[in-house]
Amino acid sequence: MLRLLSSPLSRGLSLAPARPLQGNLLRSLSAVASNADKSVMRNIGISAHIDSGKTTLTERILFYTGRINAIHDVRGKDGVGAKMDSMDLEREKGITIQSAATFCKWGDNHINIIDTPGHVDFTIEVERALRVLDGGVLVLCGVSGVQSQSLTVDRQMKRYNVPRVAFINKLDRQGSNPDKVINDLRSQLKLNAAAIQLPVGLEGEHKGLIDIVAMKQYIFEGDHGEKIATSDIPAEYSAAVEEARAELLERVADVDDEVAELFLMEEEVPEETLRAAIRRATISCQFVPVCMGSAYKNKGVQTLLDNVISYLPNPSEKKNYALDLDNNEAEVEVISDDTKPLIALAFKLEETKFGQLSYMRVYQGTLTKGAYIFNAKTGKKFKVPRIVRMHSDDMEDIQSAGSGEVVAMFGVDCSSMDSFTDGKGPNLAMTSMYVPEPVMSLMVVPDKNSKQTNFAKAMAKFSKEDPTLRITSDEQTSQTVLSGMGELHLEVYIERLKREYEVNCEVGNPSVNYKEAITMPTDFSYTHKKQTGGSGQYAKVVGKIVPLDEDAEETFVFQNDCIGTNIPPEYIKSCEKGAEDAAAKGGLVGQEVSGMKVIIEDGQAHAVDSSDMAFRICTAAAVREAMTRAQPKILEPVMKLEVEAPTEFQGAIVSGLNQRMGLIQSSDPSADGSGVNIVCDVPLAQMFGYSTALRSITQGKGEFTMEYSSHQQVNRDQMETLIKEYKIEREKEQK
Template sequence: MANVRNIGISAHIDSGKTTLTERILFYTGRIKAIHDVRGRDGVGAKMDSMELEREKGITIQSAATFCSWGDAHVNIIDTPGHVDFTIEVERALRVLDGAVLVLCGVSGVQSQSLTVDRQMKRYGVPRLAFINKLDRVGSSPRKVIADLRNQLKLNAAAVQVPIGLEAAHDGVVDVIRGVAYYFRGEKGEMVEEAPVPEDLKAAAAAARQELVERVADVDEEVAELFICEEDVPKDLLKRAIRRQTIAQKFVPVFMGSAYKNRGVQPLLDGVVDYLPSPAEVPNFALDTAADEARVALSCDPDKPTVALAFKLEECKFGQLTYMRVYQGRIERGHFLHNLKTGKKIKVPRLVRMHSNEMEEVTSAGAGDVVAMFGVDCASMDTFTDGTTQLAMSSMFVPEPVMSLAIKPDAGPKSQASFAKALQRFTKEDPTLRVHTDVNSKEIIISGMGELHLDVYVERLKREYAVECQVGRPSVNYRETISRRADFNHLHKKQTGGSGQYARVIGYIEPLEEGAVNAAGEPITFEFVNDVIGTNIPPEYIPSCGKGFADGTNKGGMIGAQVQGMRVVLTDGQAHAVDSSDLAFRTAAAAALRGAMKDAGPAVLEPIMALEVTAPAEFQGTIVSGLNKRMGLIQSAGMNDDGSSTVVRADVPLSQMFGYSTDLRSSTQGKGEFAMEYKEHLPVTRDVQERLVKEYQTSRDDANKK
């Protein structure tokens, strides 16, 4: 167990994650040749097994593999960098014990780097940082480390110094051991150890001193020697770095160029030396038999089994379920219990994944990441051996921000394939939502962005031979309130026999900005029961809560979901015969809709955090283009050598359609951008009036039909 490492490789798009994974697999002997990510040689990177991934040169689905480095067994998940597929990063970090945060040596910390860092902190994942692309013009590891400290607020320090930068990059110096590494051979497979070059001895000594200072800030053993101005032995320093990395108080920074085959082998040494084994990571489950009390799990294969299904994938053999075993053991032919459904299933087949290839195994113990075939379950279902009621907590799932109207071509075969595909896609990807619009009767798919939805439309065509007609993308607006409003609503209905009677009294008010629940996650709706006495019998209070929640599903202005609201129930009235759960649920929903009209309702739109990178001469063009799209510029600056500019802005999502085409044309194809959802903010008055008018018109047209 001490030699097992479960790691994820995460970063901003185009930072070199998949290229790095390809080198790791080559140097550990898992693959026999290195191939280009974009598949120009007709093969493509091992971890990008989907045809779409090789065409676009991006990772769309996270892919799992395993390899050996020395005595260590390393399970790796390569994750997407594009924000549209952030759920893949989320689910990977939920189950992994450590991570490698890859950063571009030129661009440093970028928008998706911030998102990945938040996800790592959310799940308490220790990480190493790897500054990649040091062979590129403008690379500056010092700037990247400053970004780690200033933007991500990490206690980071270099454990290596590069030997040359840009075209002169030839290796790295290990400042702990005081040796230089050169990477020789056709593919950099031969690591040559040599003394530190004379011109780098001062820089290596300064880097080691800075490393000791940073570790001393968080480690008492090193601090004691540092204060006494004594030398810190390398073995003691490595142990301290490992302790504080696992405690998430320190981030060691490695360097190199994956594409040029430099720095990868020392990074693998760092994964083994500094990232935790499964036994060193505290994992907790919720005991459903004891009011969901937290219970510490033991990474012991002989204890009751607890495993989490974290990813689903369809393949020619049926559903492939990726599992992380936290406690106990899974064996082929044995039985498991799905805690969510209560079903008992027999494990038909167990495999270890190597991208899209499989290797049969007969059993998997605590700490392993494996996959099962032929098991019908949902993502984030917990499996046990039936002797325990421990359930693993789920992951954070962001709300979709963009929608498309989609219609399959005519024909019963297309309709059946279309329904089957959407059922599979929504089961695999929690950020993809499908519903039918009640007014237009159109099928609406919602996701994290244009690329996210485009990929699923393309997969419908390729994997299910379903051609689709696609409507213009629409934005997922929300509604909210701006002031308090009281309600006193009576629901009374008598149609012969027992009727319906319920009165609810209380008020609604805006939620405080940044309101979070006990788990620290943002909340958009809160129900508070302030009823004193039994005017509303206690058994009807949950029905009132459900009714108020029903009322938030569709606001009165544009029919959008309501958020940012607290409902406080203070009093009510019941009837001995005619009151029921349904009556109070109906009364609560109607009371909420009525009160919202007096609470200053407003329409909210999604605001995206946008980051544009382009050659410096296009900065003015980019800024003016964003101003036309109602963007609020947050920062605009040059990199160290003045060759490129990075513009960060907050832009309404409704203004971002077609931006990729505009950016390419205005920067001669040299500009690139990434954006992620930031928050919902009120729209301007004229936009609100237009949206309300459009909604009323569409509703009237639907009623006429």
């Protein structure tokens, strides 16, 4: 006999139709959680490959938790669009460009959610969200499984030790296969993953789930899946459930002693014991529970919320560390306690009509309106004029925010990843995040001189908002150069210039960000002398340059091996700056030199004529001269390209990629054999215009995603061509 479900995981949370937040419920969401309430808080990010259904899933979460009254789909027919895609550009393109924050209440639990982009061009949005969140939901397509951006998101989660729950979405789609997706999680992402749910039906027959922890079946009914009927597991699923439960127990037993003991003695593992073990293993990043459903068809979202509460950590359970700036940046553990000195991190900036909005994660202490805070990097003191909770582009004013909260702050001038304290404790700063290097550049010029002020203002704001957007000025032409993660990344900023600042730009052809590198150790001994009477310049440096290992994290290293005071210690810093000057612009094509160590071993100074400037000039000249003898090479960005298209176009796609110097890594048919997935490595310089070419050869049915893989050496012919073009360009500029 079926009965309406009162959620088994959240202990009595009602899954009745969603109602809008009103009155005391809204006020309870605004209240600062006390130390005793940290257990009911969750900070999660929803991340995945593009078009896996992240924003659709977030929309359903907001509906079931009562934060919105109606469901609007990405690129929906009603023209409204999903709540979390608040930018006009996002709604027009049907993609998420900026991460968006919201909060909701599930039973007695308070959840802060950040919906992140899936497109690789906006990977920094995912990076900074995962840097500050306690847990993540990794969304995977039930048909495509692990895709290229899934790998990137997984690397980011591992970089910051973010526990995650996996959600296999789109089980209503033709060809969906959750078993294949779980195998992908294990083989490609190397995760200890196992299903905690099984689908009731797939493709057009998908109607519910079986929870193999609680051993119950849930069927989602109603116009929006808001009514859930629960029952015992039907007999036809018994064998599959027993097999899945045995696999789950085996995977958990591998990482949890309590379950391992019961498992080895072949004793029954109680539900509460298993649930507690899954939670411990998930929080320690040793296990990934896999949930299932179809967000678009309103199935599995409520049970996913229950599992987020059950298995992902609260702020007090995720270890975070700050650096003590007064003690050689020694690591200090940060405690999620409202009564301790304040430590907060501004992880994202956004320009609004009210001024700069700084998204803040409070790690320790309490951020209070009207209180004074200090920027740990600049030492500046600020008064906090306004604190808000974000619901996409809507705001709700609050008086204070306790530790573990994700809020936003107006009226404080800062940069992305700046730390703030209240000055009552040690001088601490949170560790920063990984920022990838840009791979593509565009020359941009306002079409009217009268727009120069708006253009400069926009460039300043954009560079503060986005660490992956680099803005430089070309030395010869004085034109502005935008460098970013790809064509779409730069296209979005050109469009934002037009819409937000009313600046139309003339845009040059996109150019690839090449790099230079040395291939062999080379000694140098160089003397810089300019003594013509009066105060002159004199410096001598002796040392060598050495190529770094390809897997080294640093791209440039300076090492002082001087013994004695032939080079006075106060000039060593100038030598380092000179070496950096030389590495900033190589001699082959004028690009940054990557993967080089500069070692200073000896030198000579003059009592009167030596200076900081003399040693800087001398070291720069010495390194530049040595680089010409170190068999330099040119490196180009190589992208990992993933193409999905119907099988009949496979030959044409592969032929086109071969013409673009692509190296095919794999070519796999889809589960139902109707499509093909091609993965290859291809130079970025060969990829301009590929979207048009792919549409042409696949009659508009092909799709591709691309992400940066590495910089690799160009071939000899291409190297000669690039050097020749650079020389011609320099000659024109000199004339």
